Amino acid sequence: MLTNCQINNFKLNRQIGSGAYGLVFHAVDVITENEYAIKAVVKNPAAGATPEIKRSTMLQTQLYYYFKSFQNRLFLPSIDLDSIRGLSEEQLERAPHFREIAMQLRVHAHPNVVTVHQVLESPLATFLVMDYYSRDLFTSIVDDQHFAGSGQLVKKVFLQLCSVLQHCHARGVYHCDIKPENILLDAEDNALLCDFGLSTLAERLPANACVGSSYYMAPERISCPSSVQAAGAADDAGAASAPALFPTMAGDVWSLGVILINLTCIRNPWLKAHQLEDNTFGYFVRDPHVLFKILPVSQQLFDILMDILRLNPAERAPLSEIMDRVADCTSFTTSGPLSKVEPLSQYERQQFLITQKGLSIRQMLHHFHTDDESYKHVSPEEDETEFTSEDECYRQLSSVDTTPTGSVDVDQTSRAKRSNDAVLPSEFKVRYLTTNMSTITNYSSHSRWLPQY
Numbered sequence: 001m002l003t004n005c006q007i008n009n010f011k012l013n014r015q016i017g018s019g020a021y022g023l024v025f026h027a028v029d030v031i032t033e034n035e036y037a038i039k040a041v042v043k044n045p046a047a048g049a050t051p052e053i054k055r056s057t058m059l060q061t062q063l064y065y066y067f068k069s070f071q072n073r074l075f076l077p078s079i080d081l082d083s084i085r086g087l088s089e090e091q092l093e094r095a096p097h098f099r100e101i102a103m104q105l106r107v108h109a110h111p112n113v114v115t116v117h118q119v120l121e122s123p124l125a126t127f128l129v130m131d132y133y134s135r136d137l138f139t140s141i142v143d144d145q146h147f148a149g150s151g152q153l154v155k156k157v158f159l160q161l162c163s164v165l166q167h168c169h170a171r172g173v174y175h176c177d178i179k180p181e182n183i184l185l186d187a188e189d190n191a192l193l194c195d196f197g198l199s200t201l202a203e204r205l206p207a208n209a210c211v212g213s214s215y216y217m218a219p220e221r222i223s224c225p226s227s228v229q230a231a232g233a234a235d236d237a238g239a240a241s242a243p244a245l246f247p248t249m250a251g252d253v254w255s256l257g258v259i260l261i262n263l264t265c266i267r268n269p270w271l272k273a274h275q276l277e278d279n280t281f282g283y284f285v286r287d288p289h290v291l292f293k294i295l296p297v298s299q300q301l302f303d304i305l306m307d308i309l310r311l312n313p314a315e316r317a318p319l320s321e322i323m324d325r326v327a328d329c330t331s332f333t334t335s336g337p338l339s340k341v342e343p344l345s346q347y348e349r350q351q352f353l354i355t356q357k358g359l360s361i362r363q364m365l366h367h368f369h370t371d372d373e374s375y376k377h378v379s380p381e382e383d384e385t386e387f388t389s390e391d392e393c394y395r396q397l398s399s400v401d402t403t404p405t406g407s408v409d410v411d412q413t414s415r416a417k418r419s420n421d422a423v424l425p426s427e428f429k430v431r432y433l434t435t436n437m438s439t440i441t442n443y444s445s446h447s448r449w450l451p452q453y
């Protein structure tokens with residue numbers, strides 16, 4: 001158990017999540033008292049892990065001894081976010097622990113992606129400092145029944161998810177692990193996408209690639225029959241011998257379909273989209289109308305779902321069309337508060353989607369086509385500042401000290417090296433040294449949420 005641990009100015013309070021590749025902690029900035037979530041991403045996931053010992057358990061133990069050896073106080077250098085965002089595929093192969101962060105940064109201008117503030121480097125793990133959200137979509141749907149009474153709320157969150165996925169796909173980033181646990185909610189019920197740990201730039205994935213979480217995984221990822229694979233291969237490459245590849249984007253769309261069922265029916269339709277291993281899915285493949293028997297879906301919702309949950313990934317509806325149909329839907333369920341819902345006006349729809357993330361100086365400069373060189377003289381503190389208006393940005397810009405601060409705070413970086421032996425890849429710019437564990441909560445269990453029929 002990590003207690004009284006601090007990394008730079010971030011005091012780690014408790015562990016709030018653990019997954020295959022990392023641990024997430026709630027932290028507070030001791031100076032500003034702002035709350036953050038800090039994800040520790042394992043640098044060498046294979047080291048020491050055995051089938052019996054989970055990687056996250058390994059990391060917990062390693063982190064415990066690491067902190068202990070520095071009297072629970074780490075001073076870590078922060079890596080320039082643009083340097084990570086710009087890493088090539090080849091560089092990411094050499095430093096795989098940066099892949100998740102690079103993917104998130106590529107799409108992170110969208111208001112429905114969790115904001116990354118800093119990336120802190122240590123020999124053991126990379127620490128991702130993000131905005132903290134106290135609720136996720138899973139607990140909100142299941143424990144709080146937050147969506148059970150409001151069709152507008154269902155629409156808001158669902159449209160935001162479609163919008164953020166459109167943004168990711170347009171930038172060539174495919175999330176591949178869309179599930180309620182990876183969607184956080186702010187106080188105004190805006191959805192924030194996190195955990196880009198399985199995301200990829202690959203436009204197509206081989207059949208049965210098995211990427212994602214079973215409840216939400218598309219059938220071509222887990223149960224693609226060899227006849228379909230052969231047909232796919234023939235379509236793709238004109239050669240039946242080539243492995244079948246399926247559009248990665250369509251896998252994210254399938255997961256969204258399952259989330260729409262979660263939001264409206266508070267159920268999962270099946271354990272996994274595998275015809276032989278899951279009876280319900282087997283029935284669904286033979287006759288999709290089985291959904292009427294196992295879920296309280298209205299005819300309208302059924303029709304929408306039929307266009308999302310298509311077995312052939314190439315036939316799944318585009319996100320823009322799904323958004324229109326969900327916005328216009330007047331009934332999600334056969335009974336209860338969601339049996340009658342108001343169609344969204346154009347204004348309401350825009351309201352749900354326009355919450356713009358504050359722009360940094362760099363983004364503003366791009367926006368105004370200003371010479372990017374001037375950015376190099378902006379101090380990190382200035383760059384982290386978010387602006388909500390162009391005027392505010394210019395006011396701040398005119399007061400910026402234009403003395404180059406340089407990319408490296410040598411004094412502080414060398415201190416970090418001395419104290420923690422942090423070795424940074426040479427291609428990264430260490431911009432400045434900032435100053436950053438916990439009760440373990442057993443995180444969400446799906447056992448309470450099995451299909452009921």
Ligand SMILES: Nc1ncnc2c1ncn2[C@@H]1O[C@H](COP(=O)(O)OP(=O)(O)OP(=O)(O)O)[C@@H](O)[C@H]1O
Nearest residue numbers: 017019020021022024037130131132133181195197
């Ligand atoms: N910014 C955040 N604010 C609050 N909680 C967060 C934040 N980021 C992650 N979490 C919580 O920590 C959990 C684990 O985070 P994340 O999914 O990023 O890690 P992971 O190692 O990839 O986990 P998994 O293997 O289960 O997908 C999330 O499900 C979420 O509940």
